[in-house]
Amino acid sequence: MNAAEFERALREKNELRKRAGLPLYNVADGFRAMDVTERTLKAVIERQHRVTAHLAYIDALPTTFHAGPVRDGIVFVFDLEGHPEAKRAYGWTSLVGQNGERQFHVALQVPPIASARDVIRMLSHTASISSTSARMRQSRP
Numbered sequence: 838m839n840a841a842e843f844e845r846a847l848r849e850k851n852e853l854r855k856r857a858g859l860p861l862y863n864v865a866d867g868f869r870a871m872d873v874t875e876r877t878l879k880a881v882i883e884r885q886h887r888v889t890a891h892l893a894y895i896d897a898l899p900t901t902f903h904a905g906p907v908r909d910g911i912v913f914v915f916d917l918e919g920h921p922e923a924k925r926a927y928g929w930t931s932l933v934g935q936n937g938e939r940q941f942h943v944a945l946q947v948p949p950i951a952s953a954r955d956v957i958r959m960l961s962h963t964a965s966i967s968s969t970s971a972r973m974r975q976s977r978p
Contacts, residue, residue, distance in 0.1 A: 846897065871895070871911075874939075878913050878928030881941050890915040890926060896953040912953035923947050927956050 898910040925946035930939040
């Protein structure tokens with residue numbers, strides 16, 4: 838995501854926040870939040886997998902994925918050095934609870950995962966199966 842795309846996304850997000858009566862983000866806040874997220878995800882990847890990670894790019898997923906497990910539809914894509922199987926890792930955040938806390942998630946690019954969208958599809962599918970199983974257990978006599 839380049840600066841122009843980020844600013845456009847920020848304007849769209851602010852329009853939604855304005856309609857909901859929420860405080861607006863400014864560009865500096867948005868860049869600062871993205872920087873903190875990037876650094877945290879990089880540290881998580883390096884600590885969990887004992888590799889060196891470098892941000893390759895940021896993927897803005899289509900809005901159809903935003904309601905799923907990825908906050909704001911933003912996935913950070915990192916190139917990896919030193920991992921025996923994966924050349925890339927994907928990182929994203931999701932909201933936890935009501936107070937805006939974020940949980941950080943990481944997935945390696947190993948088959949069948951070949952893109953950020955593959956990770957999200959797999960997570961959405963897993964969540965759908967879990968939800969169906971829970972409903973089935975509740976409906977048993």
